Amino acid sequence: MTVEKCSRNAETEKTALVEEISRLKKEKDAVILAHYYQRPEIQDIADHIGDSLALARIATTLPNRVIVLCGVHFMGETAKILCPEKTVIVPDDSAGCSLADSCPADEFAEFIKAHPGHTVISYVNTSAAVKALTDVVVTSGNARKIVESFPQDQKIIFGPDRNLGNYINSVTGRNMLLWNGACHVHEQFSLEKIVALKKEHPSAQVLAHPECPRHLLMVADKIGSTAVLLDYAVASDCKEFIVATESGILHKMQAMCPDKTFIPAPPNDSTCACNECSFMKLNTLQKVADSLRTLSPAIEVDEDIMDKARKPIERMLQLS
Numbered sequence: 001m002t003v004e005k006c007s008r009n010a011e012t013e014k015t016a017l018v019e020e021i022s023r024l025k026k027e028k029d030a031v032i033l034a035h036y037y038q039r040p041e042i043q044d045i046a047d048h049i050g051d052s053l054a055l056a057r058i059a060t061t062l063p064n065r066v067i068v069l070c071g072v073h074f075m076g077e078t079a080k081i082l083c084p085e086k087t088v089i090v091p092d093d094s095a096g097c098s099l100a101d102s103c104p105a106d107e108f109a110e111f112i113k114a115h116p117g118h119t120v121i122s123y124v125n126t127s128a129a130v131k132a133l134t135d136v137v138v139t140s141g142n143a144r145k146i147v148e149s150f151p152q153d154q155k156i157i158f159g160p161d162r163n164l165g166n167y168i169n170s171v172t173g174r175n176m177l178l179w180n181g182a183c184h185v186h187e188q189f190s191l192e193k194i195v196a197l198k199k200e201h202p203s204a205q206v207l208a209h210p211e212c213p214r215h216l217l218m219v220a221d222k223i224g225s226t227a228v229l230l231d232y233a234v235a236s237d238c239k240e241f242i243v244a245t246e247s248g249i250l251h252k253m254q255a256m257c258p259d260k261t262f263i264p265a266p267p268n269d270s271t272c273a274c275n276e277c278s279f280m281k282l283n284t285l286q287k288v289a290d291s292l293r294t295l296s297p298a299i300e301v302d303e304d305i306m307d308k309a310r311k312p313i314e315r316m317l318q319l320s
């Protein structure tokens with residue numbers, strides 16, 4: 001088969017799959033939410049795309065019986081906790097998160113016990129069991145505002161991301177006690193390669209997610225959640241950007257700013273030009289269609305944990 005015929009066949013298969021997904025959505029009364037790190041073809045079929053804060057918010061407003069959350073497991077759990085009566089599906093149930101995995105609930109419970117008198121603030125990238133131990137959840141989009149809502153002398157434990165915690169400490173003048181966790185994707189960006197890109201593109205601005213370590217944030221022109229970085233790129237007069245977060249965000253950035261150039265920041269120890277979260281890329285169009293057909297794999301959370309985890313998530317939504 002010629003290359004041309006082969007790609008025409010792939011396109012026909014994709015169109016058929018997209019039509020099947022659209023039919024199944026109506027049949028099952030389902031809505032598709034996608035994070036900015038999802039594959040482009042998944043972002044293109046989503047009813048709503050957003051950062052982790054927006055996805056949590058949107059989930060609470062939807063009339064549909066079924067939510068297909070194209071993201072990772074903790075995002076599906078958050079939607080399920082907020083909407084327990086709905087069927088919430090993450091098309092590939094092995095889509096985890098290295099940051100959430102860096103904070104096992106039993107060890108976090110010990111850490112809290114060893115530091116009495118602290119308010120516990122947890123990043124949304126955590127298991128439901130960790131959220132159940134938490135006073136208030138935050139995302140990268142609201143962490144600063146929520147931390148600042150507590151008195152300056154309030155003792156705070158912040159977990160699990162040491163990079164986001166360090167960043168919030170630096171901008172708020174706090175000294176929160178940090179859990180020593182991190183995201184393997186955001187830890188991997190190469191400062192040397194970013195500096196080399198800056199030399200090649202002197203007018204480019206560097207956009208960085210606060211899950212990046214301090215030495216990378218120091219060269220950033222804008223630090224923020226995926227949604228904040230996207231909004232900044234849209235509003236900016238600058239025409240070129242080096243983007244230090246998972247490369248899936250470039251799809252939306254390029255679509256919203258066709259006249260601007262987005263260069264993915266490269267990782268260390270790799271010949272790849274961009275940095276992908278392998279967990280986020282597990283969801284595919286085929287898996288979305290299969291999960292709609294069978295309404296599985298559905299997210300299940302223990303009732304007791306769900307009730308305890310709901311309070312700090314709702315508190316976040318009220319405070320942000």
Ligand code: 13P
Nearest residue numbers: 051052053139140225226
């Ligand atoms: P956002 O809150 O910016 O969507 O980030 C989520 C995430 O997993 C970052 O790695």
Ligand code: SF4
Nearest residue numbers: 097098099183185277
């Ligand atoms: Fe988790 Fe990092 Fe992937 Fe975000 S990019 S989902 S923090 S592993």
